[in-house]
Amino acid sequence: METVLQVHNVQKYYGSKGRGMGTAMTKALDGVSFDVRKGEFIAIMGTSGSGKSTLLNCISTIDRPTAGQIVVDGRDVTSMRQRDLSRFRRERLGFVFQDSNLLDTLTGEENVALALTINRVSPKEIPGRVEQVAAMLDVADVLKKYPYQMSGGQRQRIACARAIVTRPAIVLADEPTGALDSKNSRLLLGSLADLNRQGATILMVTHDSYAASWSSRVLFIKDGRIFNELSRGDESRQQFFQKIMDVVSFMGGEAADVR
Numbered sequence: 560m561e562t563v564l565q566v567h568n569v570q571k572y573y574g575s576k577g578r579g580m581g582t583a584m585t586k587a588l589d590g591v592s593f594d595v596r597k598g599e600f601i602a603i604m605g606t607s608g609s610g611k612s613t614l615l616n617c618i619s620t621i622d623r624p625t626a627g628q629i630v631v632d633g634r635d636v637t638s639m640r641q642r643d644l645s646r647f648r649r650e651r652l653g654f655v656f657q658d659s660n661l662l663d664t665l666t667g668e669e670n671v672a673l674a675l676t677i678n679r680v681s682p683k684e685i686p687g688r689v690e691q692v693a694a695m696l697d698v699a700d701v702l703k704k705y706p707y708q709m710s711g712g713q714r715q716r717i718a719c720a721r722a723i724v725t726r727p728a729i730v731l732a733d734e735p736t737g738a739l740d741s742k743n744s745r746l747l748l749g750s751l752a753d754l755n756r757q758g759a760t761i762l763m764v765t766h767d768s769y770a771a772s773w774s775s776r777v778l779f780i781k782d783g784r785i786f787n788e789l790s791r792g793d794e795s796r797q798q799f800f801q802k803i804m805d806v807v808s809f810m811g812g813e814a815a816d817v818r
């Protein structure tokens with residue numbers, strides 16, 4: 560299977576090493592390596608401060624690692640020029656954030672279509688592509704609405720439609736259910752799992768074991784290192800959830816981090 564993402568011995572330090580004593584330096588990532596194959600749905604879990612956001616920022620090319628290499632869709636993003644990076648992000652990466660980040664003055668349909676317009680997709684092709692992803696995410700009936708007229712769950716599913724419509728090499732989701740109630744979380748995770756079954760490669764950062772149980776593989780990060788890994792295999796989601804909970808409690812996650 561084709562590898563979509565390779566993370567090789569990535570280190571990220573904040574602050575300067577300096578010469579003297581007492582210099583404040585945080586090793587946010589301390590030698591992280593893993594691969595993601597095409598069609599995988601990966602969850603990255605860890606307690607607060609473990610390095611999840613730092614790792615996601617490095618993969619999404621918003622930040623650069625101090626050392627190590629990250630290859631996305633065959634391109635070494637750690638050595639790419641800034642100008643090429645913004646184009647690469649737009650064309651090859653899909654983003655879903657905790658807050659949907661939709662543009663308030665555009666309808667759902669216009670928000671999704673804009674991602675295609677920016678990538679210079681032919682205007683003739685746009686309506687069909689928008690309709691197709693809207694059907695996949697069960698939001699066809701809210702396409703004409705503005706974000707303030709949608710429920711939180713609908714906004715997040717429109718945000719997923721926008722992330723996937725450009726056919727990115729990988730969708731990067733940062734706590735996508737963080738602002739949703741349990742029913743809408745379940746719907747959104749179901750949508751992500753559906754997109755994954757239809758071929759999308761997804762990497763989701765979460766500190767929620769329930770959200771992680773919808774993935775096919777979970778990487779646990781602690782103090783900037785990969786501490787453990789679980790694959791779902793043939794297990795039911797409930798069995799997988801139990802295993803994830805066991806690792807989380809073994810890692811010493813506080814109750815607040817498990818939610």
Ligand SMILES: Nc1ncnc2c1ncn2[C@@H]1O[C@H](COP(=O)(O)OP(=O)(O)OP(=O)(O)O)[C@@H](O)[C@H]1O
Binds near residue numbers: 574607610
């Ligand atoms: N800009 C920064 N400058 C200095 N230290 C930072 C910076 N950003 C993050 N850190 C430190 O790096 C470590 C990892 O932080 P990171 O935000 O990646 O954790 P996280 O797992 O995403 O946490 P959370 O779940 O709370 O968002 C922490 O110790 C944090 O204090």
